Amino acid sequence: MGEIVVEGRNITRDxxxxxxxxxxxxxxxxxxxxxxxxxxGKTLAxxxxxxxxxxxxxxxxxxxxxxxxxxxxxxxxxxxxxxxEMTPAIRRKVQIVFQNPYGSLNPRQKIGDVLMEPLLIxxxxxxxxxxxxxxxxxxxxxxxxxxxxxxxxxxxxxxRQRIAIARxxxxxxxxxxxxxxxxxxxxxxxxxxxxLLSDLQDEFQLTYVFISHDLAVVRYIADHVMVMYYGEAxxxxxxxxxxxxxxxxxxxxxxxxxxRADVDSIRAxxxxxxxx
Amino acid sequence: xxLLEIKNLVVEFQTASGPFRAVNGxxxxxxxREVLAxxxxxxxxxxxxMLAVMGLLPWTARVxxxxxxxxxxxxxxxxxxxxxxxxxxxxxxxxxxxxASLNPCFTVGFQIEETLRFHLGLDRAQRRARxxxxxxAVGIPQPEERLSSFPHQMSGGQxxxxxxxIAIACNPKLLIADEPTTALDVTIQxxxxxxxxxxxxxxxxxxxxxxxxxxxxxxxADRVIVQYxxxxxxxxxxxxxxxxxxxPYTKMLLSALPENATxxxxxxxxxxxxxxxxxxxxx
Numbered sequence: 001m002g003e004i005v006v007e008g009r010n011i012t013r014d015x016x017x018x019x020x021x022x023x024x025x026x027x028x029x030x031x032x033x034x035x036x037x038x039x040x041g042k043t044l045a046x047x048x049x050x051x052x053x054x055x056x057x058x059x060x061x062x063x064x065x066x067x068x069x070x071x072x073x074x075x076x077x078x079x080x081x082x083x084x085e086m087t088p089a090i091r092r093k094v095q096i097v098f099q100n101p102y103g104s105l106n107p108r109q110k111i112g113d114v115l116m117e118p119l120l121i122x123x124x125x126x127x128x129x130x131x132x133x134x135x136x137x138x139x140x141x142x143x144x145x146x147x148x149x150x151x152x153x154x155x156x157x158x159x160r161q162r163i164a165i166a167r168x169x170x171x172x173x174x175x176x177x178x179x180x181x182x183x184x185x186x187x188x189x190x191x192x193x194x195x196l197l198s199d200l201q202d203e204f205q206l207t208y209v210f211i212s213h214d215l216a217v218v219r220y221i222a223d224h225v226m227v228m229y230y231g232e233a234x235x236x237x238x239x240x241x242x243x244x245x246x247x248x249x250x251x252x253x254x255x256x257x258x259x260r261a262d263v264d265s266i267r268a269x270x271x272x273x274x275x276x
Numbered sequence: 277x278x279l280l281e282i283k284n285l286v287v288e289f290q291t292a293s294g295p296f297r298a299v300n301g302x303x304x305x306x307x308x309r310e311v312l313a314x315x316x317x318x319x320x321x322x323x324x325x326m327l328a329v330m331g332l333l334p335w336t337a338r339v340x341x342x343x344x345x346x347x348x349x350x351x352x353x354x355x356x357x358x359x360x361x362x363x364x365x366x367x368x369x370x371x372x373x374x375x376a377s378l379n380p381c382f383t384v385g386f387q388i389e390e391t392l393r394f395h396l397g398l399d400r401a402q403r404r405a406r407x408x409x410x411x412x413a414v415g416i417p418q419p420e421e422r423l424s425s426f427p428h429q430m431s432g433g434q435x436x437x438x439x440x441x442i443a444i445a446c447n448p449k450l451l452i453a454d455e456p457t458t459a460l461d462v463t464i465q466x467x468x469x470x471x472x473x474x475x476x477x478x479x480x481x482x483x484x485x486x487x488x489x490x491x492x493x494x495x496x497a498d499r500v501i502v503q504y505x506x507x508x509x510x511x512x513x514x515x516x517x518x519x520x521x522x523x524p525y526t527k528m529l530l531s532a533l534p535e536n537a538t539x540x541x542x543x544x545x546x547x548x549x550x551x552x553x554x555x556x557x558x559x
Contacts, residue, residue, distance in 0.1 A: 049461035050432075157318075186317035186488065191532040191542035198541060213462060216491075220534035220542070257466035259491025261533055263519050266494050270515060276477070 002039040004076070005207040006061060006094075006175050009035050011070035013056050030056040032231040033070065038224070040174070041201065043208040045222035045239075047215065047254070053231040054211050055179060061209055062096045062177045075174065088122050095168035099180035101160035105152040111138075111163055112148040118170045133170065140203075141166040142196060158189035162196065169200065177209045182217060194221060215258045219243055227251045278305035279450055279482045280329065280367075283343040287321070287328050287506075290336045298324045298337075300506040306482045308449065311473065313485045313497035313514070315529075321506035322486050326452050330369055331359050347449060365395040368443035372455035374435035378427040384411075384438050385423030391445045410441040414471060433464035437471070444475060450482040451475075457492065469496055490533055494518060502526050507555050 010033045019025030031053045038044045046054045059065035060072065066082045073079065074093055084090070098104040105114060115134035119125055125133070135145050141162040152160060161181060168176055178197070182190040194217065200206055212218050218225060218239075225242040227235035227250065234248040246252050287299040299321040306312045316322045328339045329351065344351045346367060351359070371377040379387060388410060389403040398406060404423070411419035414437040427435055436456065443451055453472060457465035473496050476483040485496055493500055493514065500517045502509045502525065510523040521527045530536060531543045 049463060187490070187529060188317065188532050188544060191534075192544045194534065195541050195544060214534075215462070216533065216535040220537050253463060257463045259462075259465075259469075259489065259495040261490045261494040261518065261530075261535065263515065266515050266518055269495065273477075 002041065004037050005040050005074070006209070007037040007073040008057075008061070009071045009073075011035070011057070011060060011067045011072065013053070013060060013065070014068045029231050031060070031067075034226075034228070034231075034233045035070075036224075036226060036233070036236065038175075038207050038209065040207055041205045042223040043201070043210050043221055044224045044226065045210045045212060045218040046226045046228060047212060047218055048228035049213060052228040054228050057228070058096070058177050058179050058209065058211050061175075062094050063091065064096075092122055092171045093173055094175045094177065095171065095173040096177040096179060097161070097164050097168050097181050099183055101157050101164055101184060104164055105160055107152055110149055110151055111143075111155075114152075114163060114167055115170055118167065122171055137166045137170060140169075140200070142192075156189075157185055158193060161185060161193050165193075165196065165200070169204070169206075172204070173206075175207045175209065177211070179211045180213070181210075183212070183214065190217070197221065215254065227254065278307050279310075280346050280484075281305045281343055282325070282329070282341060285325055285328060285339070285341040285344065287324050287333070288338045288340075290338070295338070298506055299328070302501075302503065302506070302508050304501055304508070304511075306450065306484055308482050309477075309480045311476060311483045311485060311496055311498045313487060313493045313500045314503060315487055315490065315493050315500060316503035317488055319505065320503040322503050323454050324506075326369070326454060326484065326486060330363055330367065330452070331356070332369075361395070364391055365446040366448050367450045367452065368446070368448040369452040369454060370436070370439050370443050370456050372458050374432055374439050374459065375427065377439060378435055380427055383424050383426055384430070388423075388438070388442050388445060391442055395446045406445070407441075410445055411438075413444070413475070414438070414441045415467075416441075433460055433468065436460065436464075436468055440468075440471065440475070444479065444481075447479060448481060450484070452484045452486070454486045455488070456485075458487075458489070465492075472496070490530065502529070509555065 011031055012029065012033050013031040015028045015030055017026060017028055034057060036044060046057065048054045056065070060067050063079065063081050071078060074090065079090065112134055115137055116130045119130045119133060135148060138145060138147060143159065143162055155163065182193050185193060197208070201208065210221055222239045225237065225239050226233050227248065229250045235242055235246060235251045242251070246255060283303045285299055285302045286297065288295040288297050302325050304312070314322045324333070327333050329344065333339065341352060346362065385407055388407040392398050392403045392406055407423055408419045411422055416422050416434060416437055456472065457468050460468060469492065472483065485492065487493060497514045499513050501511045502523065504525050509525045510517070510521065517526065518530065521530055534542065
């Protein structure tokens with residue numbers, strides 16, 4: 001077994017909502033005791049419908065939000081963002097890529113500045129070196145040096161997602177959280193971005209936590225799969241196990257609901273229609 | 277005879293840098309009791325061609341076609357007031373964002389009854405009875421109470437059901453669904469697709485399903501049109517399209533599906549150049 005990069009033990013997150021003139025205060029249990037561990041260079045996919053707590057879990061892993069209970073370990077070190085002194089060194093280990101490439105880039109910031117900003121804030125590298133690293137990263141994600149001085153509106157959705165990935169990789173994180181990174185993209189562009197993620201994983205030994213609701217994508221990219229339902233992890237295992245023999249009813253419902261694009265299922269559907 | 281027939285449709289938008297062709301010579305026909313899927317990536321002109329049929333394009337658009345007829349009526353020559361009598365009654369459309377396409381200021385019941393009042397002229401009691409019947413047909417529990425709900429009090433899936441209820445209110449002959457399930461979870465998507473196909477079979481409607489999702493195509497369509505950059509690339513019945521795609525673009529699109537992945541990398545569109553000679557109907 002390889003080195004564990006990120007581990008969660010019984011993580012919970014409660015939100016207190018209401019308590020105004022209009023509604024009584026109540027507690028929403030967004031994440032209810034979820035445990036997981038991801039080895040270096042592997043991908044954990046978290047699947048579930050909207051409101052199941054998968055993005056809340058992503059925020060906790062990314063150290064944006066604190067868990068209410070449970071323990072989070074990053075490269076063996078216990079992290080609690082409410083207590084620990086959060087050093088830049090810890091923050092640098094985890095980066096996130098968001099779903100909407102149109103909303104996650106500042107429209108008034110040039111791409112070069114987007115990529116150099118993490119270095120400016122977190123390191124004391126001189127400007128010339130920052131520039132060099134940003135150029136290097138641009139070519140790594142399949143863009144070119146000519147894109148350095150352009151603004152986000154000059155790029156397509158797929159290119160913007162490449163920029164968002166490049167920005168996340170500038171500080172050489174060991175863990176990358178991808179929150180629905182390809183949901184907003186066209187099929188052919190989705191294929192390119194998924195390939196890029198695989199290439200980068202091989203090159204930098206990156207660990208991914210990949211959040212998605214698309215089972216076809218998950219089956220393609222994941223090593224381990226966690227299915228969440230109302231804040232609980234109802235299914236957790238290797239990809240092959242989960243897809244071959246789903247145990248929980250919700251997982252079975254999810255699989256049954258996923259549209260199938262293979263010839264046999266089309267034949268079966270047409271035959272059924274004819275009979276009706 | 278085809279219900280909707282379009283020949284050589286061209287839609288151009290006036291932009292600062294000259295006219296932009298969003299739809300370039302698309303021909304299609306859909307009959308009663310038929311499910312036609314139009315599939316393509318963003319910018320392929322699949323929505324624009326249907327908006328042209330509905331007459332919902334902004335004034336900057338210039339629509340030309342050799343034929344555009346619905347149930348024997350020429351949609352190109354029809355006056356706007358005549359068109360308004362057809363749109364919403366005989367042709368209805370469902371849009372992608374259910375939350376955004378309902379008016380947040382009015383109750384669900386009001387919005388369903390508005391259609392019934394305008395097109396069918398039913399009285400108050402009849403409208404209410406029909407609205408309850410419609411909400412039942414689209415599978416909303418406790419329809420009597422739901423009539424006085426506002427859109428924000430319902431989930432995305434339920435809003436889409438209300439949209440479908442409005443669309444089928446006047447028993448349309450043709451239903452156009454523009455990405456009806458894109459904003460929904462897979463389990464809800466399944467329910468909505470089953471509902472649409474069920475209603476289509478029950479009422480014998482023609483159904484045009486606009487989507488970018490090959491899975492949705494495979495689950496619903498009888499016949500498929502593949503569009504790319506405003507052109508029609510391929511038209512085939514659903515089985516032959518998935519079994520033996522003819523056009524290179526269709527092949528590429530199907531091989532980019534993650535479920536069809538063979539190696540550890542997906543084939544991509546990189547280097548795909550549209551061969552003009554391969555476009556059907558191109559001179």
